[in-house]
Amino acid sequence: MLVPSPWRADFPAIAALQRQDQTYLDNAATTQKPQALLDALAHYYANGAANVHRAQHLPGAHATQAFEDSRSKVGQWLNAGDSGQIVFTHGATSALNLLAYGLEHHFSPGDEILISALEHHANLLPWQQLAQRRGLKLQVLPLDPDGLIDINAASRLIGPRTRLLAVSQLSNVLGAWQPLTPLLAMAKAQGALTVIDGAQGVVHGRHDVQALGCDFYVFSSHKLYGPDGVGVLFGRHQALKDLRHWQFGGEMVQDADYQHASFRPAPLGFEAGTPPIAGVIGLGATLDYLAGLDQHALSEHEAALHAYLLQGLQARNGIRLLGSPQVALVSFVVDGVHNADLAHLLTEQGIAVRAGHHCAMPLMKSLGLAGAIRVSLALYNDSEDLERFFEALDQALELLR
Ligand SMILES: Cc1ncc(COP(=O)(O)O)c(C=O)c1O
Structure with a gap:
């Protein structure tokens, strides 16, 4: 054949x-790039780089437009509804760390975070370390013989102390789609926040974060044929409002004096400093290419x-x-x-x-x-x-x- x-x-x-x-x-580690992405990067750098969201000049306006167009394209790719719910990070890992710091205030000692036995370190260690900082219990959902999160065990472990469920959509080791629908339903019934690690899942098929019904969904551009150094955090408006700012610097601030500052809401409030501009524009071009297939x-x-x-x-x-x-x-x-x-x-x-x-x-x-x-x-x-x-x-x- x-x-x-x-x-x-x-x-x-x-x-x-x-x-x-x-x-x-070795494509689950990272992928090769389409010519459409190489062309977009060359076009951006050859026609005038500029910083985004700050300059009045024409190159700045062009860069900001292209950057924000990419945010819309990512929003459409995930069917996020409003692209204001898309935050650019430096990768899935940095998106998950953002969540583990930004949600820290959400937990009291004794609360439980649930992950599964198959998580990549990126969706284990930020929660493990948060649990240690705040005296939380990290519960681990076991797997069935096919490598799927065991739903029966989950129904016993997800309970009133569960404050957050963070699981992978598609395992990077076992290559199995995880039973997200029942898991998310159980977590939501307990009022827990839900985080989906879409680093592998986003690469295969199209996924609709509204239909999934998760609070947060993260992925890395480089596994989806896009440039490295760029990650995506989707968060429902309400869930993003719950996040505390965790990295501080340029462009995330509303007002500052020497002793105090106030910060912008998501998405810009969570994109401190100069973002990976070329990479974000490149991700937009990659999604255009993929959407055309x-x-x-x-x-x-x-x-x-x-x-x-x-x-x-x-x-x-x-x-x-x-x-x-x-x-x-x-x-x-x-x-x-x-x-x-x-x-x-x-x-x-x-x-x-x-x-x-x-x-x-x-x-x-x-x-x-x-x-x-x-x-x-x-x-x-x-x-x-x-x-x-x-x-x-x-x-x-x-x-x-
Ligand atoms: C399931 C899963 N989650 C998270 C990550 C972390 O992605 P990154 O290293 O791009 O932040 C990976 C990378 O291999 C992964 O496979």
């Missing part, structure tokens, strides 16, 4: 990597490629998959083979995959694993990429076993 990608030529780095004999299959063809391509990867791995002896991956990626271990040795031999053959704990150490420990290999896919990958991976895998396993 052949699975070609009609969008491959839109990403110049793929051809460049191929000239270096590299097959890039046939979404149905895209989902079919992703599904076909994922099935190809799954079948190829399942056809080989001694390979154990982690969970029941549904989309985008597969993590696996090989009986009797250390993941670092296998990763080394794959690297030597020009296959770029990820090995190790995938920034989810507690999950790996709970699975009794030191690490795993993860192959993760993007819209520009094709079955030839996977054939090269399988060939390299067979060679490596022949040497190692």
Whole structure:
């Protein structure tokens, strides 16, 4: 079966990597960029950079317009309704830290924060540290054998002390969509705030934050084919009003004297200092590019490629998959083979995959694993990429076993 990608030529780095004999299959870590993004960055820098929201001059007005246009595009991408609910950060990690500091006053000692057993460190450590600062209890929702958050256990653990639920939409290790609808309903019934880590989920399909009904949704531009250094925090108006300011500096202030200051509301009140202007404009151009693709063809391509990867791995002896991956990626271990040795031999053959704990150490420990290999896919990958991976895998396993 052949699975070609009609969008491959839109990403110049793929051809460049191929000239270096590299097959890039580490897309859950970061993605290659479309020409549309490179053009937008070159256009911005070649036509006059300027700071946003402060200058009266023409370059400043142009930059501010393009920056705010990107905010609208992100709002549309997420169906946020009003793009005033979109805050730009420096990544998903900084958005989650913003929340863990900005919501600190919301908690009293003994209150509970719920996360799940599969969280990336970015959606674990900010809450763990907040719990330590404020004397809170961090509860961890367990997983079922398929790698989904266990709904029955959740119904027992989500209770009147639950003040916040923060869970991932799509696991970066297990590749499984999490049961957000029942989880959010349970949390809301207890009056808890809800935070969705969309860092992986946002890359696959379109998601509607109004339909999801979460209070906050975060993601990183660089995993969604956009530039790095840019993150997005969506927050419902009411939830954003609850946030305290946490970083202070230029452009987030309403009025200041030496001893006191008052601050702007979201979004600008949470974008202290010069934001990543080119990156935000680039993200807007990337979303324009993505919005122009046939979404149905895209989902079919992703599904076909994922099935190809799954079948190829399942056809080989001694390979154990982690969970029941549904989309985008597969993590696996090989009986009797250390993941670092296998990763080394794959690297030597020009296959770029990820090995190790995938920034989810507690999950790996709970699975009794030191690490795993993860192959993760993007819209520009094709079955030839996977054939090269399988060939390299067979060679490596022949040497190692
Ligand atoms: C599920 C998940 N959450 C959060 C992050 C953190 O993203 P960033 O490093 O871009 O802030 C990642 C990155 O791998 C992730 O996979």
